Amino acid sequence: MTDVRNNWEARELDDSLRSKTMILNMGPAHPATHGTVRLILELDGERIERCDVDLGYLHRGFEKQCENVDYNQVIPYTDRLNYVSPIINNVGWVLAIENLFDVEVPLRGQYIRVIMSELSRMCDHLTCVGAGAMELGAFTVMLYLMQAREELYDLIEQVTGARLTISYTRVGGLKSDLPHNFREAVQAAFKKIEKHLIDADKLVSRNRIFQDRMADVGIISKDEAIAYGITGPIARASGVNYDVRKAFPYSSYDHFEFQVPLGSKGDNLDRFLVRFNEIYESMSIVNQAFKKLPDGPISIDDPKIIMPPKDEVYDSIEGMISQFEIVFGGIKPPAGDIYFPVEGGNGELGFYVVSDGSGHPYRVRVRPPCFVAMGIMGPLLEGHTIADVVPIFGMINMIGGECDR
Amino acid sequence: MNSISIVDILIVLAKAIFVMAATLKLAALNTWIERKASALIQNRIGANRASILGFDLAGIFNTLVADPVKALFKEDFVPRGVSQFMHSLAPFMGVFPILISLAVVPFGPPIILESRTVTLQLVNLNVGILYVFAMGSLAVYGTVLAGWVSKNKFSLFGSLRASAQMISYEITFGLSIIGLIAIYGTLDLNEIVNLQSGLVYGFLPNWGIFAFFPLNIIAFVIFFVSAMAETKRAPFDLPESESELVAGYFTEYSGMKFLLFWLGEFAEIVVAATLVVVLFFGGWQLPYLDLATIQPDLANTALSRFFNINFGVLDPYIGPIIAMHVFAVKVLLFCILQVIIRWTLPRFRYDQLINLCWKIMLPIALVNVVVTCYFVATSGGN
Numbered sequence: 001m002t003d004v005r006n007n008w009e010a011r012e013l014d015d016s017l018r019s020k021t022m023i024l025n026m027g028p029a030h031p032a033t034h035g036t037v038r039l040i041l042e043l044d045g046e047r048i049e050r051c052d053v054d055l056g057y058l059h060r061g062f063e064k065q066c067e068n069v070d071y072n073q074v075i076p077y078t079d080r081l082n083y084v085s086p087i088i089n090n091v092g093w094v095l096a097i098e099n100l101f102d103v104e105v106p107l108r109g110q111y112i113r114v115i116m117s118e119l120s121r122m123c124d125h126l127t128c129v130g131a132g133a134m135e136l137g138a139f140t141v142m143l144y145l146m147q148a149r150e151e152l153y154d155l156i157e158q159v160t161g162a163r164l165t166i167s168y169t170r171v172g173g174l175k176s177d178l179p180h181n182f183r184e185a186v187q188a189a190f191k192k193i194e195k196h197l198i199d200a201d202k203l204v205s206r207n208r209i210f211q212d213r214m215a216d217v218g219i220i221s222k223d224e225a226i227a228y229g230i231t232g233p234i235a236r237a238s239g240v241n242y243d244v245r246k247a248f249p250y251s252s253y254d255h256f257e258f259q260v261p262l263g264s265k266g267d268n269l270d271r272f273l274v275r276f277n278e279i280y281e282s283m284s285i286v287n288q289a290f291k292k293l294p295d296g297p298i299s300i301d302d303p304k305i306i307m308p309p310k311d312e313v314y315d316s317i318e319g320m321i322s323q324f325e326i327v328f329g330g331i332k333p334p335a336g337d338i339y340f341p342v343e344g345g346n347g348e349l350g351f352y353v354v355s356d357g358s359g360h361p362y363r364v365r366v367r368p369p370c371f372v373a374m375g376i377m378g379p380l381l382e383g384h385t386i387a388d389v390v391p392i393f394g395m396i397n398m399i400g401g402e403c404d405r
Numbered sequence: 406m407n408s409i410s411i412v413d414i415l416i417v418l419a420k421a422i423f424v425m426a427a428t429l430k431l432a433a434l435n436t437w438i439e440r441k442a443s444a445l446i447q448n449r450i451g452a453n454r455a456s457i458l459g460f461d462l463a464g465i466f467n468t469l470v471a472d473p474v475k476a477l478f479k480e481d482f483v484p485r486g487v488s489q490f491m492h493s494l495a496p497f498m499g500v501f502p503i504l505i506s507l508a509v510v511p512f513g514p515p516i517i518l519e520s521r522t523v524t525l526q527l528v529n530l531n532v533g534i535l536y537v538f539a540m541g542s543l544a545v546y547g548t549v550l551a552g553w554v555s556k557n558k559f560s561l562f563g564s565l566r567a568s569a570q571m572i573s574y575e576i577t578f579g580l581s582i583i584g585l586i587a588i589y590g591t592l593d594l595n596e597i598v599n600l601q602s603g604l605v606y607g608f609l610p611n612w613g614i615f616a617f618f619p620l621n622i623i624a625f626v627i628f629f630v631s632a633m634a635e636t637k638r639a640p641f642d643l644p645e646s647e648s649e650l651v652a653g654y655f656t657e658y659s660g661m662k663f664l665l666f667w668l669g670e671f672a673e674i675v676v677a678a679t680l681v682v683v684l685f686f687g688g689w690q691l692p693y694l695d696l697a698t699i700q701p702d703l704a705n706t707a708l709s710r711f712f713n714i715n716f717g718v719l720d721p722y723i724g725p726i727i728a729m730h731v732f733a734v735k736v737l738l739f740c741i742l743q744v745i746i747r748w749t750l751p752r753f754r755y756d757q758l759i760n761l762c763w764k765i766m767l768p769i770a771l772v773n774v775v776v777t778c779y780f781v782a783t784s785g786g787n
Contacts, residue, residue, distance in 0.1 A: 024558050030651065046562075046755050135648040137639045137752030143447040203749065209640055210751050386562065387754040390648045 021049055026389065028057045036400055037374075039389065041381070048389070051381040053374055058404035066364040070330025071097050071171055074361070079165040081366065082402040085124035085345040087116045087156070089402075090169040095250055096340035096351040097171045100333035101305060109173050109298040110252045115289045116159065116168060117251070117342075118282040119186075122193075123152050124345030125233075125275040125282075132272055132394040133204060136213050141200045148196035151189040158185060171331055172306040173299020183290045190283055197279065214269035218380050218392035221266055228376045232347020232369050234396060237274045238266030244343035256288045271395040305331050330359025346370045346397050368402040412521075420527050421508075428507050431733075432671035433469045435740050439671075440468070442744045472664065479660035484556050487657075491554040496658065496665035499547025503672045506540035509533035510679055511595045513689050513728040516721050525689075525725055526595055533594035534586070537680060538579060541635055544669070545571040548637075548644065548654050551666070555657035563653030566755060567644035571635060573762040578631035580770040581624045584777030585684055588616050598688035610692035614685040620777050625685045627770050632677035633743060634762070637670060640750040643758060678739035686735055689728035 027038040036057035042050040062081065066074045078089035091113050098105065105113070130145030153163045158179050160168045168175050204210045220230070225238040235242055243260045245253040261277035263270025299306045303322035312319030335357040341350040347369030354363040373396050380392060437452065444451020455464030455471070483492050510533075513525035530536050545568055552564020589597050603611045614625045634641040645653030655666045682688060753761065 022558065026649075133751065137642065137646065137648070138750070140443075140447050140748050141751075143449065147448060204751075207751065209753055209757075212757055213751060213754055385755060386649055387643070387646065 019044070024386075027054075037398060037403075039377075039381075039393075041386070041389070043386065046385040046387070048381050048384055048386065051378045053377045055371070055374060056404050058400040060405065062405040063364045063366060066361050068360065070359045071333070071361065072326075072331065074364070075169060076165065076167045079167055080401050081368065081405065082124070082345055082349070082370075082399045083164060084127045084399060085120035086164065086166045087113075087120040087168050088124075088342060088344050088349065090167060091117050091251065092340065092342035092344070092349050093351055094169045094171045095342060096338055096353050097331075097333060099340055100336060100338050100353060100355055101172075101331075103172060103300055103302065103305065105173055105251075105300055106297045107252065107294050108296045109300075111255075111289045111293050112174060112178060112298060113169065113251045114253060114256070115178075115186075115286050115293075116156070118285045118289075119152050119155060121343075121345055122279050122282045123149050123156075125279050126152070128345070128394070128397040129272060129275050129279075130200075132268075132391060132397075133200070133210070135390040135394045136210060138203060138207075138210065141203050144196045144200045144203075148193040148200075151192050155182075155186060155189055158182065170299065170306065172302060173297075177298050183293075186286060186290065190286075193283075197276075201276070211269065213391060214272055215267055216265070217268045217384065217388050218395065219265060219267045220376060220380065224376065225266065229372045230347065230376065231372070232344065233274045233278060234271055234347065234373050236260060237263035237270035239264055242348075244341050244348050248341060250340075250342060255292065256285050258285050258288075268391050268395045332357060332359050341367070344369050344402075346373065346399065346402070349402075366402075366405055368405060370396065370398045371403045371405075374398055374403060416523055417527075420525075424507055424510075424512075424527050425504060427512075428504055428672055428675055429668070430469075431675045431736065431740070432668055433472070434465065434737075435671040435674055435744070436472060436667075437465050437468045438737075438741060439744050439747075442741060443748045446745065446748045473661075476661045476664035481662065482657070482659040484657050487554055487556050491550065492657075493662065495547050495551035495554060496655075496662045496669070497547070498550055499544055500665045500669035500672065501547075502540040502543035503669050503676055506537050506676050507679060509536050509594055510683055511598050511688060512732050513725040516725050518721055524595070525729070529593070529595055532592045534582065534592050534597075534684075537594075537676070538575070541578075541676070542571075542575055544635075544673070547666075547669070551658065552654040555654070557657050559650045559652075560654050560656045563644045563646075563650050563656070567637060567654055569755075570637070570641065570643060570758060573759060574631045574634035574641075577627055577762055577766045577770050578635065580767070580774060581627035581631060582684055583774045584624050584781075585613055585616070585621065587774075587778050587781045588613075588621075594683055594688075598683060598690065601687040602690050604692065610687055610690070612685060612687040612690070612692075617777060617780050620773065620780065621685070623769065623773050624777070625681070627766050627773070628685070629677075629681055630766065632680060633746065634758075636673040636677055636743070638674070638743070639747045640752050641758065642747075642752055643755055646752055674740050674743050675736065678736045678743065681739050682732065682735040686739075689732040691727070691731045 022043045024041045024043050025038065026041060028036040038054035038057070040052040040054060041048050060080075062077055065077055069077075074093060075090055078093045079086040081089045104110075126145045126149045130142040130149075133145075134142035156166060157163050159182065160166045160175065220228075220234065220238045222239045225235045225240050230238075230240075231242060231244075239262055241260060241262060244250070245258075246260055258281045259277075261274045261281065263274050303318070304325075307326055308319040308322050313323045314320075333355045335355055337352065337354040339350055339352045341348045343349070348367065349369055350367035352363075352365040352367070353361050356362040377393070377396060377398075380396075381389060384392065440452045443449075452464065452468060455467035457463035457466065483489055508527040509530050511524070511526040511529075515525065516523040548567040548571070549564045552560040552562075552567070555561070585597075586592060589600050591597060591600075597613070601610075601612050605611045605615055609615045614621050637644050643653075644650075645655065647653075650656070655663055658666060
């Protein structure tokens with residue numbers, strides 16, 4: 001009897017429990033992967049041993065497409081990059097081309113671009129923050145923030161006539177000026193948005209479950225953020241004080257006072273809070289821009305770049321010719337190349353454009369902020385649980401259209 | 406002892422059908438409450454299209470009918486290579502124990518007639534509360550089976566989470582009411598409800614929650630949280646956490662089978678609310694009015710004299726009928742409370758959930774048991 005028992009115990013101690021890891025495919029069609037991305041997770045129970053990120057399901061050849069159209073025709077394509085904040089993409093593209101031409105838009109045009117960019121950034125952050133909360137099960141927070149975003153979409157619709165694919169900018173200016181009483185409409189909308197933000201804030205900021213889920217999860221250190229080339233709110237949450245609007249001010253961003261919210265830890269909560277605070281900063285920028293908004297033209301006065309008004313086209317031979325030239329040949333920037341970054345919703349959105357002096361770009365390359373940020377996704381997930389995949393992924397805020405291009 | 410007559414059998418049958426139908430209908434009503442309450446919370450319009458002859462509130466009935474009809478006409482999808490029998494068995498195993506667990510709950514004082522006394526309780530088990538707990542534990546098998554037979558990794562994760570979660574919370578669930586059982590000295594739910602009549606300190610209802618005043622509030626909180634964890638809904642909806650596990654353990658279910666899981670979930674809300682009401686909020690007892698001994702002398706009311714009909718025959722029914730309504734209102738209030746909590750809080754992570762159970766709630770429950778028992782012992786018990 002004792003022998004048997006001893007043997008049994010000995011065998012049990014020698015043999016380690018056999019266990020295998022499990023491979024779980026998350027995506028490309030999975031509720032958590034808004035956009036299409038595949039996460040190949042190697043799981044030990046709930047814990048992630050290894051994560052392989054498979055991108056590119058939304059690749060549409062944006063860069064190649066750009067080579068076949070003229071410079072203004074690229075603008076609608078840029079709408080589809082980060083479709084949550086399309087105006088920033090529009091602005092980034094036209095600023096790159098304007099720098100090739102070496103021209104500058106009149107001050108009013110620059111200020112309107114700032115206003116619209118910041119409204120767009122608010123849309124982006126509201127969506128990201130709302131979706132981040134929803135993925136933790138706080139669906140109500142998401143809907144409150146969607147209501148706030150709806151106010152912004154209404155404003156954008158007033159200006160541009162579109163809500164999602166906006167194409168508001170033109171090389172050398174803007175499609176149209178702001179409508180009448182737009183400032184009042186913005187003030188009224190901001191009041192409502194602030195109320196929604198306060199409601200949402202009440203639901204999350206002192207909610208123990210939410211704080212526990214977000215804090216100390218997915219920590220990116222400052223050095224890691226720099227090493228991986230991460231920019232934008234994600235890097236700022238890790239304490240990297242880099243904001244393109246401050247570092248390389250474009251479109252008169254240096255005329256406005258605003259804070260760059262910084263995090264200390266670089267965890268999910270910091271990324272959440274940085275975005276939340278940036279919404280308030282954007283509101284302050286918009287308010288300042290309205291205060292300083294000068295009168296004057298919104299576009300440059302150069303018939304080689306900007307389309308003439310319709311009455312000139314019909315009534316004068318010069319107008320007719322310049323319309324014909326721009327439509328058929330496209331605008332022709334001088335040969336050369338340029339890299340121009342703007343601060344997108346997720347970080348530095350850069351356009352690298354090579355011009356050979358013809359009406360089409362010779363080569364276009366986009367630096368999508370979330371493609372770079374997705375580089376850290378795999379290492380970041382290791383050691384976390386499946387439940388953490390969703391908030392980490394949500395706070396990296398990969399936008400399929402921008403990431404896969 | 407009298408022999409069992411056909412009337413007795415009919416009464417038991419009627420009660421059985423009543424309890425079953427009440428559970429089902431309350432569960433179905435909960436789906437409507439959930440839709441409407443979530444819409445109210447989220448500034449949405451919500452369910453407002455269904456109406457009968459222009460009465461929006463009557464749209465409740467459309468909702469009750471529309472869900473099953475829709476589910477019945479849907480494709481019954483079974484993944485390839487899965488045992489059809491086991492796949493069908495899982496939803497039944499999930500929903501059956503929940504539907505029968507209310508059999509021991511008293512929903513009113515007995516109707517005392519001259520010939521017989523009809524108790525408003527399907528079966529009067531002397532271990533009633535244990536029976537409810539046992540049925541609650543059985544429900545986990547359906548969930549686990551659904552995850553295993555679905556041949557889907559997400560389902561498997563959902564069911565593993567469900568089993569760990571439900572078994573863990575069963576412990577705090579049970580421990581939280583030991584103090585209460587010590588106070589009342591019985592496991593019989595009917596007895597427990599009867600002991601909750603009257604007032605304490607002259608103004609507080611003598612409900613379970615106010616027994617040994619602050620102590621049982623702790624027990625109530627632990628019990629309610631555990632009960633919510635048993636229902637597998639937010640913030641405890643890890644088994645089906647839709648953002649990471651698609652739909653958790655019922656990912657591979659569709660049509661009526663899916664609806665059964667759904668129904669089970671809503672029936673669990675009703676069961677949780679009922680238990681809370683019975684154990685902590687006096688069951689059918691109405692404070693300041695003793696419904697068990699109420700003497701409505703209907704024969705002498707103006708109404709009786711006016712119509713010249715003796716309404717006195719209704720006398721024995723008045724108290725029980727009011728009591729049943731009181732009970733239903735209390736249960737619905739706790740259902741609504743659960744819906745509000747569900748739409749307010751985000752969900753836990755798996756390890757946090759288990760930590761909450763074993764590291765926070767279990768010690769508190771144990772201390773609560775010891776302290777309550779000490780007070781019961783020093784106050785001489787009952």
